[in-house]
Amino acid sequence: MKNRPEQKIKLDKRSLFLRSLVVDCLFGGGRGHMGSAMSLIEILRVLYDKILNFNPKKPKDENRDRMILSKGHGCLALYALLADKKFFNKKTLTTASRFNSILGGHPEYGKVPGVEASTGALGHGPAIGAGMAMAAKLKKQKHKIYVIVGDGEINEGSFWETSMIASKHKLENLHVIIDYNKIQSYGRTKEVLDLEPLKDKLKSFGYNVAELNGHNVSKLYNYFKRIKKNKNKPTALICHTIKGKGFPFAENNPRWHHKNFFTKEEILLINNCLGK
Numbered sequence: 001m002k003n004r005p006e007q008k009i010k011l012d013k014r015s016l017f018l019r020s021l022v023v024d025c026l027f028g029g030g031r032g033h034m035g036s037a038m039s040l041i042e043i044l045r046v047l048y049d050k051i052l053n054f055n056p057k058k059p060k061d062e063n064r065d066r067m068i069l070s071k072g073h074g075c076l077a078l079y080a081l082l083a084d085k086k087f088f089n090k091k092t093l094t095t096a097s098r099f100n101s102i103l104g105g106h107p108e109y110g111k112v113p114g115v116e117a118s119t120g121a122l123g124h125g126p127a128i129g130a131g132m133a134m135a136a137k138l139k140k141q142k143h144k145i146y147v148i149v150g151d152g153e154i155n156e157g158s159f160w161e162t163s164m165i166a167s168k169h170k171l172e173n174l175h176v177i178i179d180y181n182k183i184q185s186y187g188r189t190k191e192v193l194d195l196e197p198l199k200d201k202l203k204s205f206g207y208n209v210a211e212l213n214g215h216n217v218s219k220l221y222n223y224f225k226r227i228k229k230n231k232n233k234p235t236a237l238i239c240h241t242i243k244g245k246g247f248p249f250a251e252n253n254p255r256w257h258h259k260n261f262f263t264k265e266e267i268l269l270i271n272n273c274l275g276k
Helices: 013-029 034-038 041-051 072-084 090-095 124-138 157-168 189-193 198-204 217-227 264-273
Strands: 066-069 145-150 174-180 208-213 235-240
Touching: 013 034, 013 041, 013 072, 013 090, 013 264, 034 072, 041 072, 041 145, 041 217, 066 072, 066 124, 072 090, 072 145, 124 145, 124 157, 124 174, 198 208, 198 235, 208 217, 217 235
Parallel strands: 066 145, 145 174, 174 235, 208 235
Antiparallel strands: none
């Protein structure tokens, strides 16, 4: 696969609806990592709609699957899914990033129902997930651990240290997902610190590796369904995504990595993309 996503995925009503929930967060708090959230929507959608075992009424159920959003700055997408799945009221989304809100600029464990780890210090999520996976194996528990990382995030040495540990201990219950949108903060990943050949690197660290278009819902579903039978190795999925997906003016535009102010024109553009 070329080092870029396919450009032909058209967003359906479900994907547009979930993006509208992210926009509720953005407009409610007046700020947020828009580009980082929009590249995540389809990944989270498939996990929460069809793959993860969870009960929003019992968020600490011992048998639940764990989903860690290690790229914590993309949390608005996670908040959208958690609200949609009734972990908390959708009205709370409009308070995101406000002083007294439970929904901060990064997700907080113990404060937001459904959040499995406080993240945002990049590189920590995989290590937390590996610890959870190891504990589950020792206890002979069947739940799975999914960890979503950003492409810029895996510049961190802690990611590769965790990868060696996961491989050594054959953590087949650990599934790493890389949101490979090719932009980190305000620069191109290739220019900041090139990751290629990423697939070969991940294989050399002991992962079962696959890559696909991270906005293709059917391909994501088929992949996650298949890896439930994974044996003896952790898995890594490279998701080729578009930062700001769904909003042409923001797609692949580093200026939309984070916004702390929206002009009337920008609000109109965003609403037009959502059909409002």
